Amino acid sequence: MDITYRRAIWQWGGSLLLTVVAFFVLRWCFQFIRNDESPRLLAALVALAVGVLGIWLVYWLSNQWISSIPFTSLREALTPLVFIAPAFLLLGTYLLYPALNTIYISFFDARSKNFVGLANYRFVFTDSDVHIAFRNNAMWMVIVTSVAVSAGLLIAVLVNRIRLESIAKSFIFLPMAISAVGASVIWRFVYAWQPPGRPQIGLLNAVVTALGGDPVAWYLYPPWNNLALMAIMIWMVTGFCMTIFSAAVKNVPDELVEAARIDGAKEFQVFFYVTIPYIRGVIITVSTTVLIMVLKVFDIVYVMTRGHYDTQVIANRMYLEMYRFAHFGRGSALAVLLFLAIVPAMIVNLRNLRRVETER
């Protein structure tokens, strides 16, 4: 008994010492990273080391503390706490509290001082620029989702029949790896415009002028500029749709397809009356997923037009409220509306996901 207590005290003292040392080392490191005069490369390396090892150090130290407790029942009761407490602290700070707070301050004025009731929502539903954002988001939802999903399905069906399937698929999937900012720069260059008579350096205008037309400033003039921006998103997410559909189409039982063919169905009839009904669940999942991505679209609009020329969308408008207009109330109201729009899609998505998984 005496020995175990002595060991516990030693362990306890060791943990204390280690914790104190770790605290000061980490503090020094963070100061070093923050200091603008530190050499950049070294600061980056220190930051990487601290970020990666620091989190393990935290868990390792708390484990040391826990295992120095001599009472078995207390130790076993505290271990789960150590395991889930960090996750909960982070979840509370970054998701739960902020979400509730956003709803709360959406009823207050710009600086969250005075209660204004529904004024922010009234503003959001009457302001003409926000109207354009709503309209555009609705257009994005319909056009991007329908085009990307049907193109993805079509390409999946085609690609499944060729030999070099995986290579063809990776070409289409590639844009999914690129940032929306990078994709926007790529497409800005495709849309580049020079005055008529000068050589066109943008691919699209080169084609147009080669066919005898006048060059068009694709992303500057409504309503077509919205389509130009949507094309970027379609280019990015079609590969995502294709990949999921490709796996789903392979799961359609051969007997079913053969039976339809024997009954005299043509290829497109097989596609519409056998394949599509069979993978209906997957189509719903993919559509809702794309819908959610589209609702949150921000980067493309921010990089291409900053929301000018009638291309505003909700997420970009919310960013403007935060930074340009410094109106936290209206920004929060927009966030709440975005949330309300996303939740139904999310519920359909998750419910359907579960059904697809159990069917398998």
Add this chain to the structure above:
Amino acid sequence: MFKRPLYWRRLFSSSLLYGTVFLVCFLWVLPTVGLMVSSFRPPNDIVTSGWWTVFRNPLKIDQYTLENYRRVISSYGLGIAFLNSLTVAIPSTVIPITVAAFAAYAFAWMKFPGRKVFFTLVIAMIVMPLQMALIPVLRLYIQWKLNGTFLGIWLVHTGFGIPLAVYLLYSCISQLPRDLVEAAAMDGASHFQILTSLILPLSMPTIASFAVFQFLWIWNDLLVSLVFLGTSQSVATLTVALSELVGTRGQDWHLLTAGAFVATAVPLMVFFSLQRYFVRGILAGSVK
């Protein structure tokens, strides 16, 4: 007699099929190819002739240059932005995986009051769009002076990443055979040891998929970096620096093309080297 028309018809339809697929793939990569080619051309060439003109004589080596890259990396700060992106993305991938692994282990293999409720709460948070958190977290950060720091953005990404990470890791960890864990516990291993030396190695495929997804998500993210790190050169990530470049030098195509390629180089490398995990990760994380 009957065979020949069928043969021709098959040949026709399969060449039509291959032709269509080839055309689609060609159109899909064309924009990226244009960007890549242009980034190696001298500034004056880029604005006076289309990038496709290099293919008239593709081997003429003096029509290419690395000058654009040198300038955009050193004079326009994309080199530092590259470092910053790494500094943001790697810890923001490791930290949520660690935190989520401990939590998922606790949910799967430990008994404690309120386990079900807590777990449901974590999973329910998947539906939360990050726009719902921006303003309150920003205000907290201004108070705590965490705004514009790497620690701050690591924690933001960790917080936003945890629900999905817990969900994915839980579904993997809870599938492991119970005997395995119990045998280890019988041998006197603590929970910490079981997790680090048994569970984590066994869950590596899931962890790798999530890691690839999370890393690329962060590398490609603009909104979170813009809000919590800002545009000052010492912390701005590649996406932020590039979008600033579009705003200030929108017609300097030699800078934009090289800059965009610098920003997409890492994702492309990840894509080509870890394609399997990449596709799996993207599919698993698509709801984020």
